Amino acid sequence: MSDQTLPGTEWVDCTNFLSNVCSNMGVGEMLHHPTKFSLMEVMSVIEMMDPKMDTSYKTPRVRSVTERFIDGTLPSFEQLSMKQVLYTMDMLISAELQWYDGLSLPQTVFTCLYLMDDLCYVGEPSPEKPKSNIFILFTKMLFKRIDYLIETISRVDCKTEEEFVNSSFGLFTIRSLEGTDNLQEDVQEMIQHIESNQQDYQGHAQDLIDRLLFQQAFFRSREAVLFVDQDILSDALTYTKSCKELFQLIKKSHADMFGNEQEQVDQSDGQQDDPTRINIAFDHKITTRLSSAAVIKAVKLAPLTKTAHILDSFLDHMIFICRGAQQLYGADLDHILRFFVSFSKLDHLNVVSRCTLMYIAIQNEQAFGTDMKQLVAQHIQSHLPMMNNNHQDILKSCLRMDPAPLQKTNKNVQDILDEEDAVLTCQQWVDLMCNVIFNYMNALCSNPANTRRKFSHLIIEWGMIEQKAEQLDLWCIEELRILKRTSSDFTISGHEHLFAFTYYCIEHTCALCQSYLLIGFELQLYHKTEIHHVLWYLDYICGLRSQNMTKMLQRLPTDQDLKMMQSQLAQLTPGGKKKKKNKIKNLPPVLTVPTETTPLQKIKKKLIEVDTYISRGLYRFALATLIGKNENGFENIFDDGTLPNMNPLLRFNKRFQCFHLISQPPPISYDQYKSYMEHSYKDATPSDLLNVASENLNYSRQVMEDVLLYHKMNQNELLDTHQLQSIKDMIKMIQANMISITLTSMKMNSKTNQSATFEFQLCPQYPVIKLTK
Amino acid sequence: MGIPTKNLTTSGSIEQDKKIIQSWVNKHMRVNISDGRVFSGRFICVDNLKNVILTDAVEYKKINDEEDDKRRIGLVMLPGEHILSTWIEQPKKL
Numbered sequence: 094m095s096d097q098t099l100p101g102t103e104w105v106d107c108t109n110f111l112s113n114v115c116s117n118m119g120v121g122e123m124l125h126h127p128t129k130f131s132l133m134e135v136m137s138v139i140e141m142m143d144p145k146m147d148t149s150y151k152t153p154r155v156r157s158v159t160e161r162f163i164d165g166t167l168p169s170f171e172q173l174s175m176k177q178v179l180y181t182m183d184m185l186i187s188a189e190l191q192w193y194d195g196l197s198l199p200q201t202v203f204t205c206l207y208l209m210d211d212l213c214y215v216g217e218p219s220p221e222k223p224k225s226n227i228f229i230l231f232t233k234m235l236f237k238r239i240d241y242l243i244e245t246i247s248r249v250d251c252k253t254e255e256e257f258v259n260s261s262f263g264l265f266t267i268r269s270l271e272g273t274d275n276l277q278e279d280v281q282e283m284i285q286h287i288e289s290n291q292q293d294y295q296g297h298a299q300d301l302i303d304r305l306l307f308q309q310a311f312f313r314s315r316e317a318v319l320f321v322d323q324d325i326l327s328d329a330l331t332y333t334k335s336c337k338e339l340f341q342l343i344k345k346s347h348a349d350m351f352g353n354e355q356e357q358v359d360q361s362d363g364q365q366d367d368p369t370r371i372n373i374a375f376d377h378k379i380t381t382r383l384s385s386a387a388v389i390k391a392v393k394l395a396p397l398t399k400t401a402h403i404l405d406s407f408l409d410h411m412i413f414i415c416r417g418a419q420q421l422y423g424a425d426l427d428h429i430l431r432f433f434v435s436f437s438k439l440d441h442l443n444v445v446s447r448c449t450l451m452y453i454a455i456q457n458e459q460a461f462g463t464d465m466k467q468l469v470a471q472h473i474q475s476h477l478p479m480m481n482n483n484h485q486d487i488l489k490s491c492l493r494m495d496p497a498p499l500q501k502t503n504k505n506v507q508d509i510l511d512e513e514d515a516v517l518t519c520q521q522w523v524d525l526m527c528n529v530i531f532n533y534m535n536a537l538c539s540n541p542a543n544t545r546r547k548f549s550h551l552i553i554e555w556g557m558i559e560q561k562a563e564q565l566d567l568w569c570i571e572e573l574r575i576l577k578r579t580s581s582d583f584t585i586s587g588h589e590h591l592f593a594f595t596y597y598c599i600e601h602t603c604a605l606c607q608s609y610l611l612i613g614f615e616l617q618l619y620h621k622t623e624i625h626h627v628l629w630y631l632d633y634i635c636g637l638r639s640q641n642m643t644k645m646l647q648r649l650p651t652d653q654d655l656k657m658m659q660s661q662l663a664q665l666t667p668g669g670k671k672k673k674k675n676k677i678k679n680l681p682p683v684l685t686v687p688t689e690t691t692p693l694q695k696i697k698k699k700l701i702e703v704d705t706y707i708s709r710g711l712y713r714f715a716l717a718t719l720i721g722k723n724e725n726g727f728e729n730i731f732d733d734g735t736l737p738n739m740n741p742l743l744r745f746n747k748r749f750q751c752f753h754l755i756s757q758p759p760p761i762s763y764d765q766y767k768s769y770m771e772h773s774y775k776d777a778t779p780s781d782l783l784n785v786a787s788e789n790l791n792y793s794r795q796v797m798e799d800v801l802l803y804h805k806m807n808q809n810e811l812l813d814t815h816q817l818q819s820i821k822d823m824i825k826m827i828q829a830n831m832i833s834i835t836l837t838s839m840k841m842n843s844k845t846n847q848s849a850t851f852e853f854q855l856c857p858q859y860p861v862i863k864l865t866k
Numbered sequence: 867m868g869i870p871t872k873n874l875t876t877s878g879s880i881e882q883d884k885k886i887i888q889s890w891v892n893k894h895m896r897v898n899i900s901d902g903r904v905f906s907g908r909f910i911c912v913d914n915l916k917n918v919i920l921t922d923a924v925e926y927k928k929i930n931d932e933e934d935d936k937r938r939i940g941l942v943m944l945p946g947e948h949i950l951s952t953w954i955e956q957p958k959k960l
Contacts, residue, residue, distance in 0.1 A: 099894075102958060103956060104954070106953055107953065108951045112916060113876055114880065114883045114884060119914060122913065123911055124911065130911060138919055141905070141942055141948070142901070142945055
């Protein structure tokens with residue numbers, strides 16, 4: 094140990110001195126630097142003698158790889174049997190998969206002793222060392238792939254530090270990557286050599302070839318992802334499929350060779366001195382020898398039999414991404430976002446799959462090769478048939494699609510915005526939307542908890558975008574010549590289309606609010622005493638969304654529409670009496686007419702309706718169970734002994750905090766909610782509520798069945814797999830709730846002291862409510 | 867161990883002694899703990915239970931009489947109850 098001190102200094106024993114001073118200090122008193130000592134530092138400290146943090150605590154000393162070579166417990170790579178070589182390769186594949194799952198490289202791949210010190214324990218390639226040559230080639234492809242993966246993931250921002258550790262802690266060096274330019278040729282040569290010298294490989298030549306080809310295909314698919322464009326994606330898809338096939342062969346051969354020995358392998362882990370055990374190349378405790386600022390805990394690695402499912406899922410995700418992405422180049426924004434949502438619902442997503450999609454999708458501020466501004470403009474065009482000429486012109490001007498100046502019809506413009514400001518505001522508006530859509534995609538590529546957190550930020554961003562939209566709409570109003578189509582009978586004034594941009598923004602904000610609340614159910618975040626708050630808010634948001642969508646899907650009346658309305662009006666007034674302007678008796682002012690909706694738009698509207706009626710029904714059901722519990726009615730329904738310190742006002746406002754930072758949809762405070770409840774349900778009995786709940790749930794089920802029928806009529810192209818599954822889950826959930834409502838009505842009559850439980854097994858998005866003891 | 871042994875004595879005033887300890891911040895300190903390991907690092911903090919925090923800490927674990935296993939750890943807290951001895955790097959007094 095180094096006893097060296099700085100020149101002119103010496104070590105002084107301060108044991109007793111320190112003990113005396115500390116014993117005279119007050120409880121909690123500390124002596125430290127007055128300014129450079131913060132809570133952050135204290136929380137980062139590693140506590141010694143604590144088994145969870147101290148990796149050296151009460152553990153026997155782990156010998157270095159050099160010591161093991163010298164004393165012969167670790168044989169040279171050439172001395173390994175073929176089974177040991179194959180097991181090492183399989184274990185490296187398994188280790189890499191566990192790296193995908195959140196462990197670090199030193200805890201996984203670099204627990205392979207032969208990888209230490211730049212493969213010096215394997216040696217340089219040489220014709221006399223066939224096994225070493227194969228292993229060097231195998232690991233070169235592994236290292237290169239790791240490098241590509243780290244490069245891909247570091248370029249996107251949809252992972253947390255806990256999910257993926259991209260640091261190699263100095264174990265990954267440039268030397269490991271030397272000579273990787275001709276890997277494909279090297280692999281071909283190696284395979285030919287193996288095939289020509291099969292006798293050297295003790296009957297395992299084909300197993301070696303499969304593993305080399307697998308590694309090559311895996312490496313090539315990763316390389317294709319890194320240098321992605323639409324054409325290269327087809328290569329990525331081909332290599333990934335090839336990987337999948339080869340992996341099935343590897344799994345089979347692994348099971349045949351090591352199936353019976355797996356138990357022995359697990360038990361032999363501690364026997365470091367046995368050079369014949371098949372997992373000789375791995376020691377997870379070697380990690381503890383690493384010098385590192387962060388604690389790297391030794392973790393026993395799982396064998397390939399237990400991690401194979403990670404690779405199967407990962408390859409499936411890659412195939413899904415490559416296949417889907419190929420079709421999204423040139424697609425519209427709806428399709429792109431739908432793909433992202435479908436991807437986010439896949440099972441067993443890991444951080445690598447999610448980052449891969451984000452990386453492939455977004456390159457140079459383009460989504461699948463199309464400029465985001467263009468996608469947004471097209472989306473607005475297709476979703477706002479109600480835009481008037483001014484809306485169209487300003488959009489085109491700000492996107493420089495039509496360089497002609499805005500056609501002003503009214504020179505007396507009030508100074509809300511002048512023309513240049515309007516274009517600038519529109520540019521800012523579109524830029525903000527592009528940014529928020531990128532962030533939305535990013536959120537969908539994050540883990541569910543992070544997705545929810547990002548959604549809360551996006552809701553606030555949409556709030557700001559909606560304010561800009563209102564500014565633009567007001568400008569358009571000032572410029573707009575009120576649409577006056579005079580006839581001998583009536584005048585129409587159009588108002589609805591004045592707020593086209595605002596409605597567009599409100600739709601997106603409401604959709605995000607809805608998703609934000611539903612994710613909370615999937616994560617089971619809500620306490621049982623606040624689920625009915627969430628259901629009520631969901632009902633409120635869905636209702637607003639539905640109304641907003643109806644307004645959006647309107648268009649200005651054409652001349653033909655006007656003629657038709659004129660003839661209808663003439664039929665109402667047979668005397669042909671002239672009507673006063675702006676006053677139409679027996680016929681409300683015709684503002685706009687419903688537009689022809691596309692099948693996708695129809696389905697979307699129906700699905701919003703489904704959500705509205707489900708949340709409405711479940712809310713009433715939940716409320717019925719709560720009222721039934723307390724004879725005092727509403728007074729104590731928020732009281733819960735498990736949360737004594739959180740009063741309902743705080744809990745409600747905290748739960749819907751992000752909604753209070755936007756103006757549309759109008760946020761609801763706890764007092765407003767309570768007053769609504771007291772006004773609407775003051776005299777409601779549990780059985781009234783249960784009846785209404787039943788009706789709402791029944792209606793939503795009918796709508797869902799209509800949706801499924803409509804989907805079938807449209808050649809099964811309107812809903813994707815996850816949406817179909819989601820609808821089926823919701824139907825099951827509704828059926829279960831209907832039964833529960835019937836049972837609850839019977840229990841309510843007996844006035845037993847029971848409380849509601851909320852179960853999410855049937856449907857992750859909505860609970861089945863049951864009354865239990 | 868072969869290091870010079872010089873003991874620090876109290877000044878008689880607790881406040882004065884506390885200031886002395888305060889002056890040790892960022893100075894080199896060595897701590898022996900009960901399982902035989904030695905930690906060497908820069909002193910950051912101590913509390914009334916004699917828990918010591920060192921930064922840039924290096925852990926030395928004895929392999930044999932001549933050799934130690936060395937490992938760089940970083941920011942560590944050494945529990946007071948396990949501390950056997952502490953040594954502070956001080957200027958040599960002429």
